[in-house]
Amino acid sequence: MNKAEFDNEIGHISALKSTMEKLNCFFEKLDNQVNEMLTAVQQTEVNMDQWNHMMKRAAMISKLTGNIENFSPADIEEKIEELNLSNKDNDIPLQENQMNTQKLRDTSAIRKVKSSIKHNGRARLKTRMQRK
Incomplete structure (x- = not known):
C-alpha cells in the first residue's frame, strides 16, 4: 500500500469517526428527549391520580351533603373526617x-x-x- 492509498484510508476512517460522533450526539439528545417525555407522562399520571382522589372525595361529600358549592374547605375536611369515622364502623x-x-x-x-x-x-x- 502506497502513501496516497494510506492517506485515503485515513481520510475515510476520520470521516467515519466524525459521523459516529455526530450519531452519538444525536442519540444522546434523543435519549434526553425520551427521558423528558417519560417524566412528563409520569407526572401526568400522578396528577391524574390526585385528580381522581379529589373527585372521589368530592363525590363522598356530595353524597353526604347534597351540594358541594356551599361549603368552605374547612367544612369539606370536617365532612371527610365524619365519613372516615362512619366508614370505620362498617x-x-x-x-x-x-x-x-x-x-x-x-x-x-x-x-x-x-x-x-x-x-x-x-x-x-x-x-x-x-x-x-
Missing part, C-alpha cells in the same frame, strides 16, 4: 362481605371447571360414537 361487615364474595367466586370457578370437564367428556364420547 369495616368488619365489609371484610365479611369481601370474604363471602371470594367464596362465591371460588365456588363459581369450581363449577366452571367441573362443567368444562363434563363437556369435554361428552365431546370425546360423541367423537368415539361417530367413529364407530
